[in-house]
Amino acid sequence: MTFLYKADPARGEIWARxxxxxxxxxxxxxxxxxxxxxxxxxxxxxxxxxDPARTLPNLEIVFSVGAGVDQFDLGGIPRHVPVVRMVEPGIVEGMIEYVCQGVLSLHRDLFDYARQQQQQVWREIPLRPASTCRVGVLGLGMLGTSVLERLRLFGYDCAGWSRSQHTLEGVACYAGAAQLDAFLARTDILVCLLPLTAATHGLLDADLLRKLPRGASLIQTGRGAHLRQDDLLRLLDEGHLRYALLDVTEPEPLPAGHPLWTHPRVRITPHIASATRPETAVEAVLENLARYRAGLPMIGEIDRERGY
Structure with a gap:
């Protein structure tokens, strides 16, 4: 029996070792x-x-090397073959670091201070306590819950929204379409950590983003296709949104000359918020192989109907 790795070759060498x-x-x-x-x-x-059914006729499991599987054509993978997303500490810690630095930078006005520095302006902005800054996370999976647990330690007023009801200590949890508007209305910094599915494609559009309080900001670390980029630009120009920190775009990379590149209220990073660490990723895969052989459910196995 053979294990095949098909992703970044440099990381693949570490996996092989x-x-x-x-x-x-x-x-x-x-x-x-x-x-x-x-x-x-x-x-x-x-x-x-x-066509993995033809090229790899005896395939038993497909593991994603990322936290999601939206990049997969699930229709091409035989239904009897389990598909498992990556659940490992490296992805979680990276996302916690990225989102926390984004929230802290927005709360402590570092984006405004960067603009003042470019203009050679020395001017204080009144400091706001963390408790007055309302952070809301879309998506309460492994990443969303971990991010909220860490943000709570800074004293932020934290809330989360997901399709189904969750309970998290110190976090106001909202669920379903009926509670989405209330979640948005109390959110000053919106963090998107949703999986990309047919239901969430284009979810971050003008209609949704206008339901945030005026002056709210967006941290987009989900997938580029969640966001209607033209709607974001319009709301930034109108002043309804204050800033946007984008780690994902559609397409990736953005074409040269795209207005998001140079918009003064947008910061872009090249899909680096988090990444699997080979050492912990291999441990996670080997643990799942052991569970599979023992007839136990694998950690991260997706529900094909939901797409995650």
């Missing part, structure tokens, strides 16, 4: 060096090869 140390009984190959396709039982990929 770790598999040799921790699972020497399992053959390991790096795409495109597949060897005998019939021997491949397990695949870890950012994007699986086309």
């Amino acid at each position: 770790l598999f040799a140390q921790r699972a020497p009984e399992l053959a390991f190959r790096l795409w495109p060096d597949v060897g005998d396709p019939a021997s491949i039982r397990y695949l870890a990929a950012w994007q699986p090869p086309e």
